[in-house]
Structures are given as structure tokens and as C-alpha cells.
Amino acid sequence: MSMLEISGLQASYGPSQALFGVDLSIGEGQVLALMGRNGMGKTTTIKAICGMVVPSKGSLSFAGEDLRRLKSHQIARLGIGLVPEGRRCFAPLTVEENLTAAARPGDWDFARVGQLFPRLAERRDQLASSLSGGEQQMLAIGRALMTNPRLLILDEATEGLAPVVRQEIWAAISRLKAETGMAILVVDKTLSELRQVADAAVILNKGENAWSGSMADLTPELTDRFLGV
């Protein structure tokens, strides 16, 4: 059953239109990769889902609720957890405080996040601003999990990280998929890792769907055409 359903989504930043018609759907427990070159509308699509950009046309629903009329905090409370591009942790707070500030009732607590990312448990009392980039990314994911989401959105979660840290992040995403049954929408550029985790993919080109289908059907021709530099 489809959890997030987007159809014909259009959105603009003032006079500049960024999305011209995006369609995608994610079912429960499914991992969907949203791909495309820079500036093709991936982050704008995520912002529209999370209520940070108001769509001009199209439909956008989550678990039967129309998201277009809702504000960011209402959308988050419906069960959409966002790991934003650039981490954006709460810098003046410690690791534990970052997680506590975001906590909502549910299965996720500090101990469980600590099991997923042992490094966070070790740095429990450290300020977020003093963490490495990888640790901040783990904290951003942990913070989103503390909201007990049904859909987790990861926007460029491994960008700019060392290979070993990226592996840790991908391992955590795989674990989330296997153990929680949470739906995950992931935006990333590392195709090899996405192939291992994602069930399906949507490729955006110039603000609209260029291709969508099963990850297994994503051919080298398609990736060269829409994702190659």
C-alpha cells in the first residue's frame, strides 16, 4: 500500500519554476532512491514534501492526508522525518540534548539510536558543533529517528564524508530497512550503494520525472544519460 503519493507536483521559488511535474510513490517498508544531476529538483521535491516549499500544482499525500495544507511541524508529526542536506544539527546542544529536543513518543530513544550509531553514545555529552562531519550526519539521522517517523527522508546523507564513514551510514540505512520496516526516501549520488539498498528509483531531469522503476531495471544507458557528468 502506498504511503507517500505525489502526482504532477509543480513548485516555484518566486518567478522561477523548479518543479514541472514530479510523480512518485513509496509503500510501507520500501526504499526509494530519488536521483538526478544537481539542480534537477530533488531537494525542492523534499522541501515540498516537508512543507518548506508550497506546491503550485499537483497532489501530495501521506497516509491519506493531504500535505499541501499542512505546515512543516504538522507534517513532521504525521510521521515524516527529515535528515536535511548539510546535517544542520542544533550546534549549541550536546549529542544527547539534540536527540532529546526532537524526541516524540515511540520506539526510538537515546539507547536505540546509540545502538545504531555507537559513536553517538560515546559522544553523548559532546557539543554537536564539535563533532566531525560524519558524526554530525549520524546525529542528524538519529534526531530524525527520535521523531519516530514512518517515512525517513535522507537528503544527500553521505555527501562530503570519508569512505569509511559513508559505509557506516549505508550500513545503518540497510539496518533500518531490515529491522524496522520504515519507508525511506533517499537522495544520494553514490549509485553503487543505492543499488544495494533501494528497491525502486525515480530520476528527475529539469524538474520532472525522466524515469521511474525498479532499481534492477536501471540500466547503464539510463544512468549515463541522466546521471552522468
Place this chain on the structure above:
Amino acid sequence: MTRERLINAALLASLLGVPLLAWQMDEPFVITLATKVAILALAGVGLNIALGLGGLVSLGHAAFFGIGGYAMGILAAHAQNYEPLFTWPFLFEGSNQMPLIWLVAVVASALAALVIGALSLRTSGVYFIMITLAFGQMLYYFAISWSAYGGEDGLSIWVRNEMPGLNTLDPIQFFAIAFAVLAMALWFSARLARSPFGLALSASRQTAERVETVGLTPFKLRLVAFVISGAITGLAGALFADLNRFVSPTMLSWHTSGEIMIFVILGGVGRLYAPLLGAAVYILLEHLLGGISEYWQIFLGLLLLIMVLFAKGGLIGLIAGREVAHD
């Protein structure tokens, strides 16, 4: 124990120790000065919740300080004159009992903060500062024209209000009341800063968008903080009016808002004990330099300038270094 905690403990011990020593040496004036420090620090603790935790630069906190003061003045004036405050729907003759006066002061200032906050928090930055200032000045001019309660001349209370089991006319006992209230407010403020609410408020100070994506509403967080902040400052106002046995529109003026802000900035915005150190330094400067020159505030201005330019963590930050603001 971190260095900041040691400083906090030393500050609290000094505030308790100095008046006790003065009591032994029969120096009631020093006890009164310490009481003034405790009460003004309490007002600062209130502002620090809005300013330090929530990043809300309010230049209208004198409104809550004054409302607390007038709550005390009006209730006590009616009690001492045996004139009922109102007769419908029931007879209420005023009161000279501190717990009841405090309750009225806290509720009245919290309600005022709710109304002022609900309107002001729709703006931010310089507009927020100006709106809070405007509300404060509105109440100031209202108090000036409120002839029933003294107008511009203010309202005197001949006998200090009562606290069950204590002699409030004894300076050391009145100090004990002020100290106990301040200690409770500091404890509450520390708990609040570490609570999920306080942490979320701290986070929302940075950016509203970020906290919204985790399901929090910055407006509600800030409004609740503003109301709590106003209520604590209102309680300080009731105690301050009781200390002086006098309330006047001056308590509502923007100068008073500025003074409360100076306590917090001098001590270090966001530092739990900043208002205590700030108020102590302010009162000491006023007392020591005030005898030398009536323009003593020039020196205060200079000190403030130095603090803002070279010690953004305030005096506590200067001594304790850069630690977690709510540590």
C-alpha cells in the same frame, strides 16, 4: 564540577553569607542591599529565560515587573484602607498576605505576557524589540494617568505585607524570603533549560525551520517561554514593591527594562547565574560610585561596552570560559 558551577555556588554562598555577616554586625542597610540584589536578580532570571534560552530581546519586561508591583500595591492598599477591591460577584477586600499577593502578581503578569507575547512574537528582530518596548510604554503611561492608584506619584504602603510564620519587617527575615524565592527560580530555570522544552527552545533560537522539521512549533515554544519569563519577572516586581513599600510608574518604564537587561548582559546572556552576578555588580556600582558622582552610570556604560566588545559570555563567561550555556 565545572568551573561555571563552582562560580555559581560561590555566588549563591556570597549572596547568603554577606547579609548573614551584616546581621551579626547589625548592619541592616547591607541586608537591604542584598535583598535588592536577590529581587533584581529574580527579575533577571525571568528575562534570561526569554533572552538567554529563547533569544527573545524583550525591551518590555518592565511591564511585567510593574504589573507585579502594582498587584502588590493595589491589594495591599485596599487591605490597609479597609476598602473592598470589588464587591461583585463576591466581596474581595484586598490582602496583605504575601502568598496571595504573589499568586495574583504571577497570574496577572503571566496573562499580560500571554497577550503581549502572542502579538509580539509574530515579529522578530528589531520589530520584536520595538513592539515589546511599545507595550511597556503603553502600560507606563496608563499607570501615570491612573489617579486611583497614585498616578505619577505612585502608591505607598505603610506596613510591609505579611508572610505566615515570619516577621517581614525584620530585614534578615525579608531577605530570607527573597533569597528562597530566587533560589527556587534558579532551580526551576536550570530544570527548564535541561528539559525537552528548554532544549527545543534553545534549538529554535538558532533556526525556526530546523525545529519545525522535527515537529516542533517555534512560536508556541517562544510564547510559553515568554509567559514563564513574564511571570517570574512579575513575582520579582511584587517583592521589589514590598521591599520599598512603594510602587510607581517608574517600575514600568523602559529604563527598568534596560536595567533588567543589563543584569543579564553583564553576567552573560544564557548563563544561569548571570542575572545574580549582573544585579550584584550593578547594585555595588550604584552604591560605591553613586556616592562619588551622580553620573555613575557613565562608568556602568563603559563596563557594559567592554563586556559587549570583549567578553560576549559576560562576567561569568570571562571567568568560566566557553561552556555549555545551560551547564
